[in-house]
Amino acid sequence: GAGVSQTPSNKVTEKGKYVELRCDPISGHTALYWYRQSLGQGPEFLIYFQGTGAADDSGLPNDRFFAVRPEGSVSTLKIQRTERGDSAMYLCASSLNAGVGEQYFGPGTRLTVT
Amino acid sequence: GDSVTQMEGPVTLSEEAFLTINCTYTATGYPSLFWYVQYPGEGLQLLLKATKADDKGSNKGFEATYRKETTSFHLEKGSVQVSDSAVYFCALSDINFGNEKLTFGTGTRLTIIP
Numbered sequence: 404g405a406g407v408s409q410t411p412s413n414k415v416t417e418k419g420k421y422v423e424l425r426c427d428p429i430s431g432h433t434a435l436y437w438y439r440q441s442l443g444q445g446p447e448f449l450i451y452f453q454g455t456g457a458a459d460d461s462g463l464p465n466d467r468f469f470a471v472r473p474e475g476s477v478s479t480l481k482i483q484r485t486e487r488g489d490s491a492m493y494l495c496a497s498s499l500n501a502g503v504g505e506q507y508f509g510p511g512t513r514l515t516v517t
Numbered sequence: 518g519d520s521v522t523q524m525e526g527p528v529t530l531s532e533e534a535f536l537t538i539n540c541t542y543t544a545t546g547y548p549s550l551f552w553y554v555q556y557p558g559e560g561l562q563l564l565l566k567a568t569k570a571d572d573k574g575s576n577k578g579f580e581a582t583y584r585k586e587t588t589s590f591h592l593e594k595g596s597v598q599v600s601d602s603a604v605y606f607c608a609l610s611d612i613n614f615g616n617e618k619l620t621f622g623t624g625t626r627l628t629i630i631p
Contacts, residue, residue, distance in 0.1 A: 406560075407560075434617065436617070436618065436619075438619075443623070443624075444623055444624070445521075445606050445608070445621030445622050445623050445624050446561070446606075446619070446621050447621070448618035448619065448620070451617050451618055453617075458617070459617065459618065462618065494560075494561065496561075496619075505563055505566065506563070506619060507563075508553075508560045508561040508562070509560055510559070510560040511560060
């Protein structure tokens with residue numbers, strides 16, 4: 404079956420602009436996670452959804468970052484007033500249910516802020 | 518907070534050599550432990566996992582044993598192949614504390630030469 408998909412695969416934007424990154428989880432997966440991976444580092448947790456609600460947003464670095472999952476499936480990560488330090492690979496993962504512990508990752512969106 | 522420390526890379530081995538990548542962790546609860554692999558040009562994939570002390574996870578000839586007494590989860594393979602060249606990430610998830618997120622190490626790049 405289809406895996407987790409993310410669009411776009413690459414995004415280049417200018418400092419100060421607004422961007423949206425989209426994640427389509429595996430069908431039927433109720434838990435969805437966003438991570439950020441800087442070059443040479445492991446992924447770092449940003450936010451976790453169980454269904455439509457954000458169960459844990461403790462990893463969002465500041466209030467320029469926001470994510471939604473209005474129908475409990477597709478999720479959008481939104482970044483306002485982008486800064487060069489936001490440049491990274493943004494990864495989305497989903498799991499069948501929270502607590503199973505096995506997360507399936509998408510290919511990521513590489514964001515570059517110039 | 519939770520953290521994962523893994524062996525610094527890069528690691529270069531000859532085909533059929535024995536592989537060990539060290540991983541130790543710090544967690545407030547009783548975590549589940551994972552190894553994820555990222556092949557060139559591909560997304561993160563779960564390689565193996567263990568959910569309780571003394572459990573051994575195994576897949577594709579790789580093994581790792583959950584050692585609570587040493588807080589370790591070292592990855593091993595008896596005879597590596599060129600196709601094992603990838604970046605390997607150790608990770609934990611502290612589900613028992615209601616914390617679904619994965620905490621990753623920094624990754625170890627493995628290159629196998631024929």
